[in-house]
Amino acid sequence: MYGNDFVDPNDPGAGPLNAADGGAVEAAAAHVDRRSEIDLSDFDAIIAADQRVEPRDVMPEEYRQTLIRQIAQHAHSEIIGMQPEGNWITRAPSLRRKAILIAKVQDEAGHGLYLYSAAETLGIDRAELLDRLHNGKQKYSSIFNYPTLTWADIGAIGWLVDGAAIMNQVPLCRCSYGPYARAMIRTCKEESFHQRQGFELLWDLVRGTEAQKAMAQDAVNRWWWPALAMFGPRDTGEHATGGHTAQSMAWGIKRFSNDDLRQRFVDMTVPQAERIGITIPDPKLAWNAERGHYDFGDIDWDEFWRVLKGDGACNAQRMARRVTSHEQGAWVRDAAAAYAAKQAARQQAAAGEGSAA
Amino acid sequence: MSDTTLPLFEVFVRAKRGLSHVHVGSIHAPDATMAVRNARDLYTRRQEGVSIWVVAASDIVASSPDEKDSFFDPAGDKIYRHPTFYTVPEGLEYL
Amino acid sequence: MTDTTTAIQAAYLLGLGDDALIYSHRLGSWLTWAPLLEEDMALANISLDLIGQARAIYTYVGANDGTGRSEDDIAYWRDEREFRNVHLVEQPRGDFGQEMARMLWFSAYQRELYAGLAGSRDAQVRAIAAKAVKEVRYHLDHASQWVVRLGDGTPESRDRMVAAFSWVAPYIAELFEDDAASVAAAEAGVGVLPSSLRAAAEATVAAVLAEATLEPPAVSRWHARGGRDGVHSEPMGYLIAEMQHLPRSHPGAAW
Numbered sequence: 001m002y003g004n005d006f007v008d009p010n011d012p013g014a015g016p017l018n019a020a021d022g023g024a025v026e027a028a029a030a031h032v033d034r035r036s037e038i039d040l041s042d043f044d045a046i047i048a049a050d051q052r053v054e055p056r057d058v059m060p061e062e063y064r065q066t067l068i069r070q071i072a073q074h075a076h077s078e079i080i081g082m083q084p085e086g087n088w089i090t091r092a093p094s095l096r097r098k099a100i101l102i103a104k105v106q107d108e109a110g111h112g113l114y115l116y117s118a119a120e121t122l123g124i125d126r127a128e129l130l131d132r133l134h135n136g137k138q139k140y141s142s143i144f145n146y147p148t149l150t151w152a153d154i155g156a157i158g159w160l161v162d163g164a165a166i167m168n169q170v171p172l173c174r175c176s177y178g179p180y181a182r183a184m185i186r187t188c189k190e191e192s193f194h195q196r197q198g199f200e201l202l203w204d205l206v207r208g209t210e211a212q213k214a215m216a217q218d219a220v221n222r223w224w225w226p227a228l229a230m231f232g233p234r235d236t237g238e239h240a241t242g243g244h245t246a247q248s249m250a251w252g253i254k255r256f257s258n259d260d261l262r263q264r265f266v267d268m269t270v271p272q273a274e275r276i277g278i279t280i281p282d283p284k285l286a287w288n289a290e291r292g293h294y295d296f297g298d299i300d301w302d303e304f305w306r307v308l309k310g311d312g313a314c315n316a317q318r319m320a321r322r323v324t325s326h327e328q329g330a331w332v333r334d335a336a337a338a339y340a341a342k343q344a345a346r347q348q349a350a351a352g353e354g355s356a357a
Numbered sequence: 358m359s360d361t362t363l364p365l366f367e368v369f370v371r372a373k374r375g376l377s378h379v380h381v382g383s384i385h386a387p388d389a390t391m392a393v394r395n396a397r398d399l400y401t402r403r404q405e406g407v408s409i410w411v412v413a414a415s416d417i418v419a420s421s422p423d424e425k426d427s428f429f430d431p432a433g434d435k436i437y438r439h440p441t442f443y444t445v446p447e448g449l450e451y452l
Numbered sequence: 453m454t455d456t457t458t459a460i461q462a463a464y465l466l467g468l469g470d471d472a473l474i475y476s477h478r479l480g481s482w483l484t485w486a487p488l489l490e491e492d493m494a495l496a497n498i499s500l501d502l503i504g505q506a507r508a509i510y511t512y513v514g515a516n517d518g519t520g521r522s523e524d525d526i527a528y529w530r531d532e533r534e535f536r537n538v539h540l541v542e543q544p545r546g547d548f549g550q551e552m553a554r555m556l557w558f559s560a561y562q563r564e565l566y567a568g569l570a571g572s573r574d575a576q577v578r579a580i581a582a583k584a585v586k587e588v589r590y591h592l593d594h595a596s597q598w599v600v601r602l603g604d605g606t607p608e609s610r611d612r613m614v615a616a617f618s619w620v621a622p623y624i625a626e627l628f629e630d631d632a633a634s635v636a637a638a639e640a641g642v643g644v645l646p647s648s649l650r651a652a653a654e655a656t657v658a659a660v661l662a663e664a665t666l667e668p669p670a671v672s673r674w675h676a677r678g679g680r681d682g683v684h685s686e687p688m689g690y691l692i693a694e695m696q697h698l699p700r701s702h703p704g705a706a707w
Binding site for chain 1: 473477480481483484485486487488489490491492493496497499500503504506507510523524527528547548549600601602604605606608609612691694695697698699702704705706707
């Protein structure tokens with residue numbers, strides 16, 4: 001309902017804005033189920049036939065654990081991601097922007113719920129997953145340990161962070177695990193709106209006053225490198241480890257390498273930056289005709305690991321808020337459960353009286 | 358501190374009149390009354406549905422993949438259940 | 453608005469719009485703080501409904517009161533003394549029980565209000581009310597469900613709900629006070645007298661309290677007043693400062 005009203009239909013250059021716009025999500029949704037032709041007690045046969053593994057199928061324990069970890073981390077990222085963006089709800093500069101932002105932060109909660117729902121099909125409770133988040137046993141995306149300092153950060157997150165997230169998530173729409181793939185299809189359809197609102201927000205700022213333009217550039221300067229780091233450590237060429245990435249690929253959980261997705265993201269985003277009129281903060285960024293891709297500079301992996309391990313501007317703040325919120329809600333959850341138990345007892349008593357009579 | 362785990366409910370949404378309810382996912386809620394409301398707020402906020410069913414996940418009885426042979430294969434040879442089994446004269450409509 | 457419109461009727465409608473905007477703003481600040489994720493979804497939906505009501509009212513008033521103001525002019529470029537919302541909606545976020553107590557009263561009031569406005573002589577007001585009344589029915593249901601569960605839940609939740617309804621009590625009378633603008637709007641057939649909504653709204657709340665096994669709170673010694681004349685409580689200044697600072701720091705900028 002909010003979203004693409006900024007796209008000029010007469011603009012011949014208005015191509016797909018993100019990885020979800022190119023028809024890949026629809027293609028994944030149209031996946032043909034041929035499970036009836038396969039021996040479902042044979043996990044490898046399901047994977048080999050590129051069919052979806054469903055919750056009650058036999059699956060290797062490592063496959064289950066890998067999925068639980070990945071889906072939970074993904075879900076945690078969605079709900080922690082509500083914090084940096086929610087930070088601007090009370091300060092959004094127009095009512096339209098305010099409504100869009102509330103809807104967007106709400107969507108993040110929704111995506112978290114889709115994902116926890118998918119994880120629970122693997123035989124683990126959401127409460128257990130939240131415990132693992134709260135006690136630090138499971139992680140969330142490190143990108144959300146950066147602060148949102150100006151209004152333009154909301155645009156940069158939408159355009160770059162959601163753009164990168166979509167790039168990661170579109171291949172997951174074809175993930176071998178059915179519930180995860182379906183959650184991703186639903187999520188990607190909604191994320192597309194998020195990225196567009198971010199693009200539009202920055203577009204409008206760059207066409208505004210000098211101060212607004214500077215605000216937009218500053219935000220992109222701060223978010224560009226963390227967005228590239230979101231794809232994870234290098235995992236091709238000399239960096240290929242053959243470990244985690246290889247196993248996830250063999251299982252049809254991961255479809256492309258981190259480096260491959262990062263390159264695609266850069267290739268898709270650079271022309272958009274030019275359209276917006278914003279400079280990407282990388283002096284080494286240049287089109288390489290031979291490769292047919294953009295070359296780009298080195299990511300500061302020391303910073304990446306430092307923030308991942310807890311030394312980012314907002315790590316402690318995000319976790320403290322999440323845990324406090326959860327603890328403050330405990331009396332509400334307890335009360336709701338107590339009421340449900342009382343109601344069930346009352347109904348049972350009433351039924352008992354009815355049968356006695 | 359103790360933490361209450363609210364029960365899990367599976368959610369089924371009818372996208373529009375004339376279609377069946379289809380499973381879309383799950384939510385947690387203290388009871389069925391709240392479950393319908395939570396499902397509405399999560400799964401139909403973009404007007405994805407006109408009707409919602411919720412079922413306590415613990416109440417669902419499912420066939421097992423192990424039972425595939427005994428549950429579903431016996432229907433495999435009853436091709437006469439399908440309309441394409443029957444030949445009809447050409448030009449006959451509305452059959 | 454028709455030719456029967458006067459500035460005083462615009463003032464009446466702005467009061468309704470301001471109630472919706474300021475409560476939407478407070479509810480928006482619940483995101484990430486709800487007791488369960490499902491509740492983040494619900495509170496966001498309600499906040500979105502209310503901001504939608506505010507925008508519809510502001511747009512209509514601005515286009516028809518002779519000022520030509522946009523919805524954002526009205527939201528971001530009026531000073532605190534020009535806001536006409538009741539004190540109830542401007543109070544800072546308390547615990548979840550307080551929010552449900554506030555939402556129960558506010559939505560019970562709004563339901564009667566919009567039902568009444570469905571009979572307005574102003575076609576546009578009728579249209580806004582017709583859409584809003586469906587939304588508000590859901591808000592009322594949501595608050596009622598929670599009040600019943602929390603009132604009849606655990607000893608702690610019951611204590612918290614008793615405290616919550618005592619907290620909200622002094623802010624209720626103002627919802628139903630007739631001021632010059634509402635009297636004029638009601639006389640013109642555009643609006644409804646707030647005092648005429650009181651009995652029905654009170655009955656709604658009383659029924660929910662009874663189901664929640666809660667006693668109605670004692671009458672408080674003071675009650676809030678003055679919101680419709682732009683005289684607010686201290687938290688309102690901070691709310692307005694936070695909400696408006698960005699556009700006001702960049703005069704003439706578009707967002």
